[in-house]
Amino acid sequence: MTDDITFAVLGTGGIGRRTLEVSQHKDGVTPVVACDRNGIAVDHDGLDVDELLDATEGNIASEERYDDKAGAGDTTGNDGGPVTDGGTAVKQHGEDAGVVASAQAEPTDSPIQDVIDETVAEGVDAVLLALPNLEHDFIPNVAERFADAGYDGVVVDVLKRSRVIELLDEREAMFRDAGMTFVCGAGATPGFLTGAAALAAQSFVDVESVDIWWGVGLKSGYEDNRGTVREDIAHLDGYDIETAREMTEAEIEALVDEHDGRFEFHDMEHADDVLLERAGVCDAADVSVGGVLDVHQDEKPTTTTVEVTGTTFDGETATNTFELGDATSMEANVNGPALGYMRRGVEMNRDGRAGVFGPAELMPGF
Amino acid sequence: MTDDITFAVLGTGGIGRRTLEVSQHKDGVTPVVACDRNGIAVDHDGLDVDELLDATEGNIASEERYDDKAGAGDTTGNDGGPVTDGGTAVKQHGEDAGVVASAQAEPTDSPIQDVIDETVAEGVDAVLLALPNLEHDFIPNVAERFADAGYDGVVVDVLKRSRVIELLDEREAMFRDAGMTFVCGAGATPGFLTGAAALAAQSFVDVESVDIWWGVGLKSGYEDNRGTVREDIAHLDGYDIETAREMTEAEIEALVDEHDGRFEFHDMEHADDVLLERAGVCDAADVSVGGVLDVHQDEKPTTTTVEVTGTTFDGETATNTFELGDATSMEANVNGPALGYMRRGVEMNRDGRAGVFGPAELMPGF
Numbered sequence: 001m002t003d004d005i006t007f008a009v010l011g012t013g014g015i016g017r018r019t020l021e022v023s024q025h026k027d028g029v030t031p032v033v034a035c036d037r038n039g040i041a042v043d044h045d046g047l048d049v050d051e052l053l054d055a056t057e058g059n060i061a062s063e064e065r066y067d068d069k070a071g072a073g074d075t076t077g078n079d080g081g082p083v084t085d086g087g088t089a090v091k092q093h094g095e096d097a098g099v100v101a102s103a104q105a106e107p108t109d110s111p112i113q114d115v116i117d118e119t120v121a122e123g124v125d126a127v128l129l130a131l132p133n134l135e136h137d138f139i140p141n142v143a144e145r146f147a148d149a150g151y152d153g154v155v156v157d158v159l160k161r162s163r164v165i166e167l168l169d170e171r172e173a174m175f176r177d178a179g180m181t182f183v184c185g186a187g188a189t190p191g192f193l194t195g196a197a198a199l200a201a202q203s204f205v206d207v208e209s210v211d212i213w214w215g216v217g218l219k220s221g222y223e224d225n226r227g228t229v230r231e232d233i234a235h236l237d238g239y240d241i242e243t244a245r246e247m248t249e250a251e252i253e254a255l256v257d258e259h260d261g262r263f264e265f266h267d268m269e270h271a272d273d274v275l276l277e278r279a280g281v282c283d284a285a286d287v288s289v290g291g292v293l294d295v296h297q298d299e300k301p302t303t304t305t306v307e308v309t310g311t312t313f314d315g316e317t318a319t320n321t322f323e324l325g326d327a328t329s330m331e332a333n334v335n336g337p338a339l340g341y342m343r344r345g346v347e348m349n350r351d352g353r354a355g356v357f358g359p360a361e362l363m364p365g366f
Numbered sequence: 367m368t369d370d371i372t373f374a375v376l377g378t379g380g381i382g383r384r385t386l387e388v389s390q391h392k393d394g395v396t397p398v399v400a401c402d403r404n405g406i407a408v409d410h411d412g413l414d415v416d417e418l419l420d421a422t423e424g425n426i427a428s429e430e431r432y433d434d435k436a437g438a439g440d441t442t443g444n445d446g447g448p449v450t451d452g453g454t455a456v457k458q459h460g461e462d463a464g465v466v467a468s469a470q471a472e473p474t475d476s477p478i479q480d481v482i483d484e485t486v487a488e489g490v491d492a493v494l495l496a497l498p499n500l501e502h503d504f505i506p507n508v509a510e511r512f513a514d515a516g517y518d519g520v521v522v523d524v525l526k527r528s529r530v531i532e533l534l535d536e537r538e539a540m541f542r543d544a545g546m547t548f549v550c551g552a553g554a555t556p557g558f559l560t561g562a563a564a565l566a567a568q569s570f571v572d573v574e575s576v577d578i579w580w581g582v583g584l585k586s587g588y589e590d591n592r593g594t595v596r597e598d599i600a601h602l603d604g605y606d607i608e609t610a611r612e613m614t615e616a617e618i619e620a621l622v623d624e625h626d627g628r629f630e631f632h633d634m635e636h637a638d639d640v641l642l643e644r645a646g647v648c649d650a651a652d653v654s655v656g657g658v659l660d661v662h663q664d665e666k667p668t669t670t671t672v673e674v675t676g677t678t679f680d681g682e683t684a685t686n687t688f689e690l691g692d693a694t695s696m697e698a699n700v701n702g703p704a705l706g707y708m709r710r711g712v713e714m715n716r717d718g719r720a721g722v723f724g725p726a727e728l729m730p731g732f
Contacts, residue, residue: 026571026732199565203699313384316694316695323689344731347731363561364706
């Protein structure tokens with residue numbers, strides 16, 4: 001249905017790198033730009049992903065730091081990126097750290113601005129923001145910088161926090177003016193499972209509850225996904241996004257040991273709730289998200305499920321269920337959907353539909 | 367995301383009537399035209415659905431016969447409708463049969479043409495074709511008549527047969543020229559379950575198999591759904607669409623008794639296969655559809671499930687599963703999705719995207 005799509009990846013931590021990898025298995029999606037905090041790789045005929053992945057191994061997300069100036073709309077008072085890193089890089093390869101170790105890359109002090117310049121100048125179809133979002137307005141502000149520069153393509157992110165959607169909505173007029181199509185929360189949850197909930201709701205005229213329960217085993221991927229783990233810790237009782245951001249790697253390790261590598265989450269502030277509400281499926285309050293993360297094993301500690309309970313037009317109450325096979329990794333369930341939603345976003349964008357859209361709005365209407 | 371949508375229902379058998387009923391539970395979808403073989407009801411401010419439903423109770427699908435002239439593209443040699451009925455109406459109410467018993471309706475000899483005229487003249491957003499399709503080219507030819515008349519809205523159908531998609535594809539250029547957006551196979555299966563399969567595939571880079579298995583209990587809805595049952599019988603070993611069409615109601619009753627009301631189907635020619643292939647999810651040959659129909663009980667004889675087995679980018683094989691609650695009726699699972707896909711179709715149409723689209727093409731891209 002779509003012609004070839006070119007895309008840029010902003011951030012080459014766990015999610016960015018896996019998206020590049022998954023895109024190699026997909027027809028018609030070509031990565032042309034990738035960056036990390038120190039460098040940018042550009043090839044408008046398509047990046048050599050294998051070479052780049054080798055070079056970027058070890059760019060753990062919690063260690064990324066983007067220091068180039070934020071756009072006019074930046075209200076954080078910092079310079080456009082996470083202000084702490086709280087960790088040290090591991091598994092760095094090559095003489096230089098990260099992307100710059102690639103033969104395709106150049107060093108830069110302003111990776112975000114460089115990506116913006118490249119995507120605007122070359123008309124790159126889509127940008128995947130695979131950046132840690134340990135400050136709520138970081139992703140919204142980066143998106144704003146794209147709009148500000150007149151980028152009229154698609155921006156996709158895999159953010160998680162409900163309150164970030166509001167910050168995107170505040171910028172929607174600006175995105176629309178630029179002709180930009182922002183698909184937000186397009187990873188696993190929110191993302192894949194939000195879409196599944198919206199689809200499962202189609203049996204019903206009234207949705208009572210949506211229960212999302214995820215399992216992630218991350219032993220072999222732990223080093224790559226420290227940024228994700230840090231974001232998850234912020235959902236634990238007694239922690240919030242500020243305290244999690246300020247933790248040192250040693251403190252996080254101590255917490256991991258204390259929990260024997262296993263964290264159970266309930267009533268998480270995952271954007272599935274507001275994304276289902278904005279699609280008209282149910283009230284945000286009817287959505288609950290929880291799950292179990294185990295960084296000491298690769299097997300999922302629990303099966304990922306979405307249960308949608310509702311009432312049919314003929315007055316019956318029932319529960320539709322979507323269940324992911326236990327052998328599907330978090331990475332598979334984030335990056336496949338991110339590219340899938342990106343494809344739909346590009347179609348919408350080419351049809352002139354700009355603005356902010358959640359995954360559930362890309363499903364059949366409710 | 368969408369503004370109010372007006373729609374017409376062509377056919378007020380089981381599916382047409384239930385769609386009208388479900389639409390009453392939905393915001394922003396307003397039925398404005400409905401017809402059956404003898405009459406047409408029009409109210410561009412919104413039909414009084416309750417009144418119409420009372421009036422049309424008993425319009426069983428196998429008894430419907432549309433005799434108005436087919437359009438220029440009609441190659442069937444008949445007059446635009448099923449040539450046999452093979453049954454007698456039951457539960458007819460009112461002085462006149464069907465829609466004409468409604469205070470909102472007028473009798474007509476050319477219901478399809480009248481709906482075309484109304485929808486074109488008034489710019490009705492969408493048309494649901496809830497007609498039996500016991501001849502493969504009936505639905506395609508009706509759609510062609512809309513395009514021929516310059517209808518530039520959305521046409522949705524709930525057809526089942528794989529080979530019909532080809533007939534629609536042959537007409538795609540004509541639909542595009544008219545600016546018409548045709549969403550085909552948008553009921554339960556194909557439709558709801560096809561979409562679920564396309565979404566479930568997002569974990570994988572390669573899909574090995576899609577297994578759709580449905581259960582339908584139809585005791586209380588049997589009279590309303592004789593057309594559907596007749597279409598299902600055509601999938602049994604030893605039957606085809608021609609033999610099923612020629613059967614009398616008495617012959618069908620005898621077959622039902624012989625099976626004690628219960629039919630099991632395997633390797634059905636359901637369009638899920640070609641619709642998943644055209645969305646790039648897998649080869650049509652990798653899709654299997656089967657199920658159990660019981661017309662002697664309302665409880666589902668088996669649980670409706672979709673199993674998608676594939677390989678992830680990291681080399682794991684797994685199965686994702688979508689399961690419908692047993693209390694969701696066939697009617698709920700056909701009509702909710704039909705309206706849901708209609709909403710998305712209207713968005714696409716308003717964005718200028720015309721042509722033929724299956725449910726899987728309205729999902730995140732694969």
